[in-house]
């Protein structure tokens with residue numbers, strides 16, 4: 001397994017006006033854009049072929065994962081050069097490809113759009129960079145999931161318990177617990193009303209998907225909010241017994257919301273900022 005898909009076409013309306021002409025994925029958590037945290041997590045997991053499903057107005061993401069000749073030339077040999085260490089490491093460790101999603105038809109549609117980049121040879125990771133995950137120096141969440149994939153060879157979703165009045169923001173799973181924190185998923189539902197949710201185990205933005213998901217997605221009708229939902233496609237795989245849900249180790253920050261973004265900023269500043 002080498003590939004990781006990043007759906008990054010969303011508008012980021014909750015951060016307007018900051019995101020009017022800048023991709024939300026480029027908003028910095030301290031001194032690093034949100035999307036770089038996700039890409040570093042993928043690379044740590046050995047997923048070095050990074051595939052972005054982008055959209056209009058997202059060129060800054062492609063530029064970020066390339067050299068900036070003039071800037072690098074200017075600061076070469078000065079004390080400022082070390083500021084580029086983290087992004088140079090990322091660029092030297094991976095390959096980066098992009099395709100555009102022309103219409104916003106949901107996460108399932110974004111993933112299907114990425115088929116041309118990830119192909120059908122192997123399972124692949126999906127990281128929603130809005131969810132910033134940290135596991136203090138230990139295996140990142142994607143790495144934890146890759147290890148599980150090697151054991152089960154099924155699609156895997158990362159889950160966490162959320163307060164029961166927040167389940168309507170997430171895909172929610174029902175499953176049988178095999179080991180502590182590891183479930184075989186029986187069914188999944190996208191953003192159920194709070195009083196109809198089958199559990200409080202919510203899917204966060206980390207997935208490993210087997211490539212048969214593409215045919216299922218092609219055949220998936222628009223669901224919640226009229227969008228093609230990855231949750232609905234996974235629910236079909238779950239009916240065949242091949243979706244696992246994993247309560248990951250570490251913390252997750254919802255950087256798609258302003259409070260989560262601020263919390264992540266404070267956390268990273270306190271624990272990781274060293275320049």
Ligand code: G1P
Pocket residue numbers: 107128131169170171172190191202203204205229230231256
């Ligand atoms: C998406 C998925 C949802 C999942 C969530 C995790 O929703 O559709 O199932 O729980 O990501 O962040 P979104 O947050 O894009 O509305």
